[in-house]
Amino acid sequence: MVKICCIGAGYVGGPTMAVIALKCPEIQVAVVDIAAPRINAWNSEHLPIYEPGLDEVVKECRGRNLFFSTDVEKHVAESDIVFVSVNTPTKTQGLGAGKAADLTYWESAARMIADVSKSDKIVVEKSTVPVKTAEAIERILTHNRKGINFTILSNPEFLAEGTAIKDLFNPDRVLIGGRETPEGQKAIHALRDVYAHWVPVERILCTNLWSAELSKLAANAFLAQRISSVNAISALCEATGADVTQVSHAIGTDSRIGPKFLNASVGFGGSCFQKDLLNLVYICECNGLPEVANYWKQVIKVNDYQKTRFVNRVVSSMFNTVSGKKIAILGFAFKKDTGDTRETPAIDVCKGLLGDKAKLSVFDPQVTEDQIIRDLSMKKFDWDHPAHLQPLSPTNNKQVTVVWDAYEAIKDAHGICILTEWDEFKKLDYKKVCYAIIRGA
Numbered sequence: 169m170v171k172i173c174c175i176g177a178g179y180v181g182g183p184t185m186a187v188i189a190l191k192c193p194e195i196q197v198a199v200v201d202i203a204a205p206r207i208n209a210w211n212s213e214h215l216p217i218y219e220p221g222l223d224e225v226v227k228e229c230r231g232r233n234l235f236f237s238t239d240v241e242k243h244v245a246e247s248d249i250v251f252v253s254v255n256t257p258t259k260t261q262g263l264g265a266g267k268a269a270d271l272t273y274w275e276s277a278a279r280m281i282a283d284v285s286k287s288d289k290i291v292v293e294k295s296t297v298p299v300k301t302a303e304a305i306e307r308i309l310t311h312n313r314k315g316i317n318f319t320i321l322s323n324p325e326f327l328a329e330g331t332a333i334k335d336l337f338n339p340d341r342v343l344i345g346g347r348e349t350p351e352g353q354k355a356i357h358a359l360r361d362v363y364a365h366w367v368p369v370e371r372i373l374c375t376n377l378w379s380a381e382l383s384k385l386a387a388n389a390f391l392a393q394r395i396s397s398v399n400a401i402s403a404l405c406e407a408t409g410a411d412v413t414q415v416s417h418a419i420g421t422d423s424r425i426g427p428k429f430l431n432a433s434v435g436f437g438g439s440c441f442q443k444d445l446l447n448l449v450y451i452c453e454c455n456g457l458p459e460v461a462n463y464w465k466q467v468i469k470v471n472d473y474q475k476t477r478f479v480n481r482v483v484s485s486m487f488n489t490v491s492g493k494k495i496a497i498l499g500f501a502f503k504k505d506t507g508d509t510r511e512t513p514a515i516d517v518c519k520g521l522l523g524d525k526a527k528l529s530v531f532d533p534q535v536t537e538d539q540i541i542r543d544l545s546m547k548k549f550d551w552d553h554p555a556h557l558q559p560l561s562p563t564n565n566k567q568v569t570v571v572w573d574a575y576e577a578i579k580d581a582h583g584i585c586i587l588t589e590w591d592e593f594k595k596l597d598y599k600k601v602c603y604a605i606i607r608g609a
């Protein structure tokens with residue numbers, strides 16, 4: 169029986185392994201994490217992440233061939249294929265601070281794999297930021313190998329949060345990168361056989377290691393660029409009287425451009441886009457390509473500009489001050505159908521309004537009060553460390569209240585900011601709400 173172990177029970181590791189277990193009943197899959205509360209949640213009725221369809225998949229396989237455990241070393245030692253999906257935060261100090269990926273957690277996972285292994289292993293890089301990680305990890309493993317063979321693969325994840333299960337069931341492509349040596353090719357085939365249980369082989373693309381890693385960075389950079397492009401156009405639309413939804417519809421009907429990822433918004437968020445862009449910029453700079461670095465840097469700058477512009481519009485529409493005014497914040501997650509708040513534009517918008525002394529009443533259908541308060545008091549980049557290393561629960565901010573109903577958030581508010589496109593916000597009775605706001609004003 170093939171045994172798979174995944175280190176890191178997060179947004180990537182959890183759903184991906186659950187789907188592998190579902191589609192490959194003869195493979196035993198263990199998902200391990202140092203964070204006991206996270207593992208306990210995976211073993212409970214309330215999974216630690218919200219993802220449509222995930223509950224059903226986990227319920228079907230858990231205890232059959234899918235296991236969640238904190239016994240990291242035991243499961244790593246027993247497995248044939250080890251996926252590594254641990255945190256890869258942006259460095260906050262030293263060389264590459266504010267841009268480069270911090271590989272501390274990856275490195276310690278690699279050293280642990282080398283320590284506990286007694287049999288040959290395929291080690292698969294599946295973290296959120298691929299930056300020649302595979303090469304670095306290969307070096308650590310081969311230096312500490314004690315006669316054991318480790319073969320490194322890069323298998324970047326392309327799932328989108330909110331549609332993770334759908335994406336995993338029916339991926340556009342699966343990318344597997346490996347060395348062009350006989351061992352590398354053998355390992356690629358072994359991993360391809362796992363995915364071939366449900367993915368048509370023509371959609372499983374095999375490349376060299378760095379091509380696989382760079383493809384992930386490039387794909388996210390292109391997606392983020394589309395959002396920044398349409399957001400830049402939205403600024404021009406607002407200045408000139410064009411309607412950005414009409415413009416983006418007109419652009420998107422051109423089959424060479426296509427309609428996806430063209431909704432103007434308050435900006436992109438999520439754990440990957442900014443991080444991957446920053447890494448792309450850093451890699452370009454390190455390779456003596458400042459023009460290319462600046463090109464991609466601009467995508468982030470437009471995103472920051474969009475968030476600032478949003479706050480400025482809110483404040484200027486209320487006689488240039490929101491001091492003491494109640495503002496309803498509808499939606500805090502970085503997009504609909506997820507409870508994930510990592511790098512959500514809501515954080516910057518809320519901080520901007522709080523800076524102007526607004527009182528915020530926040531409602532999101534999937535984000536907890538603790539998370540919102542924590543996000544609003546956390547330093548940039550702190551979110552991407554394992555939970556036990558993050559700052560302790562912050563003291564409550566008196567300017568922020570978190571409520572459990574949209575109408576409650578809106579009650580007596582001077583303004584409403586819709587920051588996540590949750591479907592339920594489309595169904596609110598805005599006539600009633602506006603009337604109440606105007607009467608209260």
Ligand code: ADP
Nearest residue numbers: 176178179180181201202203254255273296554
């Ligand atoms: P992603 O979005 O890439 O899945 P997450 O931050 O959600 O990232 O998950 C990463 C997980 O990896 C965290 O739950 C963290 O506790 C875990 N982790 C980090 N380092 C280790 C390690 N050395 N051993 C086991 N788990 C680890």
